[in-house]
Amino acid sequence: MPTITVDGRQVRVEEGRTILQALDDAGLLMDGVDVPHYCWHPGLAVDGSCRLCQVEVEGLGGLQIACNTPVADGMVVHTTSDRVRDARAGVMELLLVNHPLDCPICDQAGECKLQDYAFEYGAAGARTREPRRALQKRVPLGPTIVLDQERCILCRRCVRFCREVTGTGELGIANRGDRSVIETFPGVELDNPYSMNVADICPVGALTTRDFRFKVRVWFLEERPGICTGCARGCNVWLGVAHGEVQRYTARRNDRVNGSWICDAGRLSYREIAAPDRLRTPLVRGEDGVLRSAELDVALDAATRRLRELIDAKGPGMLAALASAHLTNEDLAALRRLLDRLGVDAAGLTLVMGEGDDLLVHPEKGANAAGARAAGFGDPAPILERLRGGGLEGLIVLGHDLLHPTLLGSPDALDDLATLIVLDTHRSELERVADVVIPGRHLAEKGGTLVNAEGVVQEVAAAVEPPFPATAQAEVLDRLAEALAPRLAQAGGDG
Amino acid sequence: MVIPEAARDAIDAAIGRYPEPRAALLPALHIVQRELGCVPLEAARELAAIFAVAPVEVLELLSFYNLFRVEPGGRHRVNVCTNLPCSLRGARALLRGLEAHLGVAAGETTRDGRITLGHEECLGACAWAPMLRIDGDYHENLDLEDAKRLLDGLE
Numbered sequence: 001m002p003t004i005t006v007d008g009r010q011v012r013v014e015e016g017r018t019i020l021q022a023l024d025d026a027g028l029l030m031d032g033v034d035v036p037h038y039c040w041h042p043g044l045a046v047d048g049s050c051r052l053c054q055v056e057v058e059g060l061g062g063l064q065i066a067c068n069t070p071v072a073d074g075m076v077v078h079t080t081s082d083r084v085r086d087a088r089a090g091v092m093e094l095l096l097v098n099h100p101l102d103c104p105i106c107d108q109a110g111e112c113k114l115q116d117y118a119f120e121y122g123a124a125g126a127r128t129r130e131p132r133r134a135l136q137k138r139v140p141l142g143p144t145i146v147l148d149q150e151r152c153i154l155c156r157r158c159v160r161f162c163r164e165v166t167g168t169g170e171l172g173i174a175n176r177g178d179r180s181v182i183e184t185f186p187g188v189e190l191d192n193p194y195s196m197n198v199a200d201i202c203p204v205g206a207l208t209t210r211d212f213r214f215k216v217r218v219w220f221l222e223e224r225p226g227i228c229t230g231c232a233r234g235c236n237v238w239l240g241v242a243h244g245e246v247q248r249y250t251a252r253r254n255d256r257v258n259g260s261w262i263c264d265a266g267r268l269s270y271r272e273i274a275a276p277d278r279l280r281t282p283l284v285r286g287e288d289g290v291l292r293s294a295e296l297d298v299a300l301d302a303a304t305r306r307l308r309e310l311i312d313a314k315g316p317g318m319l320a321a322l323a324s325a326h327l328t329n330e331d332l333a334a335l336r337r338l339l340d341r342l343g344v345d346a347a348g349l350t351l352v353m354g355e356g357d358d359l360l361v362h363p364e365k366g367a368n369a370a371g372a373r374a375a376g377f378g379d380p381a382p383i384l385e386r387l388r389g390g391g392l393e394g395l396i397v398l399g400h401d402l403l404h405p406t407l408l409g410s411p412d413a414l415d416d417l418a419t420l421i422v423l424d425t426h427r428s429e430l431e432r433v434a435d436v437v438i439p440g441r442h443l444a445e446k447g448g449t450l451v452n453a454e455g456v457v458q459e460v461a462a463a464v465e466p467p468f469p470a471t472a473q474a475e476v477l478d479r480l481a482e483a484l485a486p487r488l489a490q491a492g493g494d495g
Numbered sequence: 496m497v498i499p500e501a502a503r504d505a506i507d508a509a510i511g512r513y514p515e516p517r518a519a520l521l522p523a524l525h526i527v528q529r530e531l532g533c534v535p536l537e538a539a540r541e542l543a544a545i546f547a548v549a550p551v552e553v554l555e556l557l558s559f560y561n562l563f564r565v566e567p568g569g570r571h572r573v574n575v576c577t578n579l580p581c582s583l584r585g586a587r588a589l590l591r592g593l594e595a596h597l598g599v600a601a602g603e604t605t606r607d608g609r610i611t612l613g614h615e616e617c618l619g620a621c622a623w624a625p626m627l628r629i630d631g632d633y634h635e636n637l638d639l640e641d642a643k644r645l646l647d648g649l650e
């Protein structure tokens with residue numbers, strides 16, 4: 001492996017990489033060695049158009065752009081010399097010649113590389129007196145993205161993303177010189193399942209998502225690490241939290257899982273967290289057959305009593321559990337503890353299968369399907385069979401994926417159950433037949449460990465509090481197990 | 496199809512001249528413009544299909560070079576060079592005079608569809624400035640009266 005020296009620091013690099021790539025490989029880029037750059041992106045091919053990443057390489061005349069200069073053994077690179085700083089200042093001055101400087105009304109302000117580097121390298125005033133180019137400030141490029149032509153610095157990241165990553169090629173640069181603008185072909189929209197990534201990678205405020213545009217100032221956001229729960233890929237996201245609520249997901253780079261991208265459906269799935277159909281309160285069915293809201297203790301008591309009666313009367317063989325593929329390993333372990341204590345063997349995984357693609361979207365619609373299988377929750381078919389045939393008396397259901405047409409479909413088959421305990425995050429048709437319904441927490445509200453489709457184990461912490469009292473599923477299950485324990489222990493432990 | 500058969504054959508021949516088919520996209524734009532007088536968006540879409548690129552990539556090339564047009568314009572294109580040497584020899588006054596003579600501004604087409612007037616970047620005829628180009632032909636060392644006569648003689 002060749003070794004290069006960057007600002008006096010020895011860096012071992014892979015053959016064939018460029019200086020910027022090698023710094024990124026070593027985890028040093030912008031984290032030890034700051035080489036500002038706009039057009040280079042780890043998920044895209046080298047472009048070399050913005051010229052900001054110029055560095056000094058000993059033995060080579062002139063400055064070299066780090067993104068496109070291949071490493072060579074013994075290469076000595078300087079990134080902080082006066083020459084380099086002067087060059088950066090010059091590039092910044094050129095990039096700012098036509099910039100509208102409308103930061104006060106720009107969504108990117110606060111997380112803008114142009115702003116950051118103008119602050120670091122830019123002059124306080126402009127030397128030009130010519131009018132800045134006046135262009136369109138809000139061009140809808142498609143259903144998800146709006147373009148401000150004036151703010152664009154023509155780094156071509158968005159253009160390259162659509163060509164190299166999605167292969168959809170909607171974007172290009174029309175015209176030439178200071179008339180250049182990002183364009184779509186007339187009649188063609190930027191519309192693909194990953195389109196909103198272009199807003200993430202736009203280093204300035206030119207591309208914004210319709211979803212987040214003008215929603216909240218980014219300096220009010222606290223960015224907390226999270227995982228998208230939409231499918232078994234388990235893409236890493238940043239949860240932008242303000243006013244106690246998740247305001248957006250953006251892609252969080254993880255080269256082992258999702259690279260630098262997330263799909264649009266996943267990006268918008270933050271809406272599930274504060275959705276109006278969240279289950280806000282425990283529900284207990286009364287003697288009169290009506291489901292009413294209740295305190296958690298009351299609901300747990302009702303669930304305990306019903307489970308105890310069922311097991312006393314029919315034995316644990318008539319009880320089963322179905323777990324959602326959205327549950328964390330911690331939830332699943334707690335469910336397993338409860339089932340062991342009850343002596344219940346029948347446990348299945350309700351995993352919804354859907355569309356997948358060859359980029360990120362996985363056909364298994366549950367972030368912890370692999371974790372659930374590893375915890376022994378497998379094919380639910382035998383349980384579904386018994387449900388349809390009336391061969392079960394009781395069921396504990398976590399999540400409502402069970403109602404998906406590919407699984408049970410309608411809740412009608414659950415009508416005859418003596419006991420149906422539901423633990424869920426969102427309201428569903430299960431309420432029609434459930435005896436006890438207990439609200440659980442979304443991953444963003446509880447954190448936990450998930451295993452993605454490739455077997456990568458990922459742990460995240462809770463990022464927000466639920467907007468109403470909800471208890472993590474694992475804790476609800478443990479409390480149930482505890483409440484049921486003494487009675488079962490008295491019964492001789494043969495459960 | 497807006498690209499005629501003969502032009503399509505010429506495009507295929509052009510593709511055959513390059514190791515990378517894409518390299519023939521620029522010649523193909525010239526072929527289409529020669530045939531149709533411009534490269535309408537529909538033709539750009541057809542070229543994209545022929546070259547297996549996104550339509551916007553054809554638009555990038557088409558809009559980069561200002562000698563390509565997407566609108567047909569008049570029967571003749573008259574372009575006055577307004578770069579420095581021609582301007583020093585009165586090109587701007589020449590252009591203003593022709594605008595007045597034809598009753599259109601640069602970039603516009605006369606109402607009878609005869610002439611589209613425009614200005615032009617350097618055509619390499621600085622030694623005989625000022626000059627203008629009528630369709631493919633150069634006319635050099637002009638004064639306003641010469642130029643008016645040239646234009647009046649156009650069909």
